[in-house]
Amino acid sequence: MATVTAGYERITVNPIAGSMGAEIEGVDLSEPLDDATFEEIRQAFLEHCVVFFRDQQLTPDQHKAFGLRFGTLNIHPFVTPLEGHPEIIPIVKEREDKANFGGGWHSDVSFMVKPALGSMLYALDTPTYGGDTLWANQYMAYDALSDGMKDMLNGMTAIHSPSSQYAPGGESDRNNSKRKSMAVKVTEEAYSESTHPVVRTHPETGRKALYVNEPFTVKFTGMTRRESRPLLRFLCDHSTQEQYTCRFRWQPGSLAFWDNRCTQHYALNDYQGQRREMHRVTINGDTPR
């Protein structure tokens, strides 16, 4: 039996793992949220880094309305949105597709100058087994480092770019033939770069979190890619160890809302021959500091 987190009056908050993640009960997200309930959801989100809701029935407009309580909505620069809803990206893997979307540890759109605050993923169609998503707590990953490593990283920034995924010859270019169901733009615009601190301070909790990820962090500022590789490899391996993670089993109607400022996530691709369809709304964040 999960431990219920105390201090909530409008909602029930059940942690799903020791490191992060909690299921929230007692909320119908299709209805407008009163301020007290919204504030408790926000608190649970900040406390647990990813929160989950089950058995929701949301139209695209209701999904967006929930997202808009937390900030403005992102228009993904490379993924073709749902028709009539530029703020929603469909994440679909058809039965015959081999590749999935998000199948590697990352933080959403970290390549943007102002990357995502959070993402809300809503499940429409899920496989009978597999297709879970993993998250890793980047506060814990930072806290576990030695003082010497922390001191060094606190003075460093890194270059983030979408090029390995969305530029010609990148992951999406290779996957577009193995994934017919999603229209992902492959473009020279993906050679853009942004600079972010390697350790960021969360603007709402004040806690420090590691902020590098494998697909989008290209190198450290002032170093070559080759020089950056060993430390980047260490940080990416370190930050996604199982003791920092939680894992969520999807059902139609599940919604996950994660904080991209202090987590990474990984969509498992272990359901070949089955269909999975999700809608993602991404909330714009601030400049990492």
Ligand code: SIN
């Ligand atoms: C993503 O937003 O990276 C996809 C996550 C998932 O499909 O589980």
